[in-house]
Amino acid sequence: MRKVLLLVLLVCASSAFSQQPGAKIPRIGFLGVSTQEAWAPRVEAFRAGLQDLGYVEGRNIVIEYRFAGGQYDRLPELAAELVRLKVDVIVTHTVPGALAAKQATATNRIPVVMTNVGDAVGTGIVASLARPGGNITGDTFFVTELVAKRLEVLKDAIPRAHRVAVLANPDNAGTGPSLQAMEMAAKRLNVALLKFDARSHAALDSAFAAMTKENVDALTVIEDVALIPSNKRIAELAVKEGDPVASGATIAVIKSDG
Secondary structure, three states: OHHHHHHHHHHHHHHHHHHOOOOOOOEEEEEEOOOOOOOHHHHHHHHHHHHHOOOOEOOOEEEEEEEOOOOHHHHHHHHHHHHHOOOOEEEEEHHHHHHHHHHHOOOOOOOEEEEEEEOOOOOOOOOOOOOOOOOEEEEEEOHHHHHHHHHHHHHHHOOOOOEEEEEEOOOOOOHHHHHHHHHHHHHHHOOEEEEEEOOOHHHHHHHHHHHHHHOOOEEEEOOOHHHHHHHHHHHHHHHHHOOOEEEOOOOOOOOOOO
């Protein structure tokens, strides 16, 4: 999948380069949702993939990096900045990044390559998987089905769990469809879902304090790039409160009743 995405990316980026005699070096706009530090291993993998295909940053390709630092409200301006730099293609990740890139390229039609996007159809990024339309391509995954299944697994592992907390970032546009899918699953499982918001690391302590007051039986986490650096803290707080956890990220394991 990585090479497929890189090939799509490079076809987009090199089209103008190949069509103009003596043209500029292709420029890729990298719209990062998280921090540069948190995303460093993935950026290195991205560079390595490009190099495998004969493209070396600073030699025959230029990459313009912009990172939102987990602040989703910064993404539209960062995407617009990449457009003003006249990049040949924008590569981004997650629902917030893809939506910002889509908005910024609505009129200029700069190609966008997205990855790690949950439910690109349900969040309005593309029209359909068969006919996505527009200027966006990349990969998506069925996050709504996954979060519903995760709740089922949690209930199977902890039958006594009747009040389940959902930790989510309300600023992430992908949260809505995921929460709706979990609510449908919760009705089948006779589980009451209680949603707790956390937009940043600083909000975690108050969110867990609220969970304690609500006397929840377990916790499930809707993945969010802005909270990835907080995975360790989420695990620590869950262990402290004795809450079994189900998450798509490597945060904590579901604990048995024993």
